[in-house]
Amino acid sequence: MKTKVLEQGLVIPKELLEGFGEVEIRREDHRLLVVPASEDDPILQLGREPVDDKIEDASANHDRYLYRE
Numbered sequence: 001m002k003t004k005v006l007e008q009g010l011v012i013p014k015e016l017l018e019g020f021g022e023v024e025i026r027r028e029d030h031r032l033l034v035v036p037a038s039e040d041d042p043i044l045q046l047g048r049e050p051v052d053d054k055i056e057d058a059s060a061n062h063d064r065y066l067y068r069e
Helices: 062-066
Strands: 023-028 031-036
Touching: none
Parallel strands: none
Antiparallel strands: 023 031
């Protein structure tokens, strides 16, 4: 399939996106990739269940605590 890139961008036919609620568009090696976005992205889960601790600067100095010598 070929399509023109318009001033506003590119239109991808809806039938090609059937079954996807959300997609990620990436540019890799002179190619555009349209891939399903993971609904269970682990990065989005960070901070959902924080742990209480006596350390008050862990978010600012996490490397110091993770990589103690």
